[in-house]
Amino acid sequence: MRKGQKKLSASLEALKKAEAICESNGLKLTKLRKQVLNLIWKKPGYVKAYDLLDELKKVDPSAKPPTVYRTLDFLMENGLIHKIQSVNAFIGCPHPDEHNECYFLICDRCQKIEECCSTKINNVVSSTSKNNNFTPSKVTFEIAGTCQNCLN
């Protein structure tokens, strides 16, 4: 498989899932939202909001920060993308149809992110929360470092 191919199909896959999810939830995946979702998937690594804005401006010069942030909000609310807090950036979610507690391996060098799911986190979260009488609502778990590929 050539470079980029996997990405391409992942992107198409993501769009299909997004359409299915919106369809079944009565949400509108508008042209703008599709464009933004595609732009996010097109980039190999994570994407910054203002880079997205620059890309968007190429096809719609009237795009402005709220255009992007509102669209990102929609995509996040519906689980189609994730915000990575430690770098203020966004990535597409490869499995928006499954709601897992996920975490992220973020490569400092190539900006690529691996999304991982593990019940272990759920366990840590729920046991700690119980111990502290804490009611959790949002988990942020991000591991920055260097990926295999960049080490070589």
Next chain:
Amino acid sequence: MRKGQKKLSASLEALKKAEAICESNGLKLTKLRKQVLNLIWKKPGYVKAYDLLDELKKVDPSAKPPTVYRTLDFLMENGLIHKIQSVNAFIGCPHPDEHNECYFLICDRCQKIEECCSTKINNVVSSTSKNNNFTPSKVTFEIAGTCQNCLN
């Protein structure tokens, strides 16, 4: 014990530890750095950089953003405070003398943060990293929600 007392002693405790750490590492805990560390500990919950700047300006009107951010950098580098990525804010570290992988329970309502340490996280981080041939360098684990006190 009256309200505030626990906090007060925690703050003094933190300062003592900071002094000891700097002493033994040949670092200078300058007046400015002490002031900032104290301001961080004085507040019950997490502190935003620009709120800190406002406080600082009360005693030193010439304080500016770099004043604060540089000082925060110093305190972070030396493990005396933590940055909480999901809210862009800072808290004092209660055990700067022990280097544990920690995580945080962040109350959305009162802004108080509980710092927790658990080897389970280390396990998740290292096993996942191994599985993905990933070399981790920085872990961000933050759980937002509501604390016991605010639920009542």
Next chain:
DNA sequence: AACAATGATGTTATATTATAACATTTATAT
């Protein structure tokens, strides 16, 4: 003491990230 070197702080300017508030357009349901 004079000096160089380093580290800390001061200062100006600007970059980056994000949202509030209100106007207009588009889609949907009755």
Next chain:
DNA sequence: ATATAAATGTTATAATATAACATCATTGTT
């Protein structure tokens, strides 16, 4: 067709953070 709600457009500004260079303070060396 028309009222309603949702989406997008637009202007302005808030909030977070850093670059770059100047000055001052501390320390160690001659």
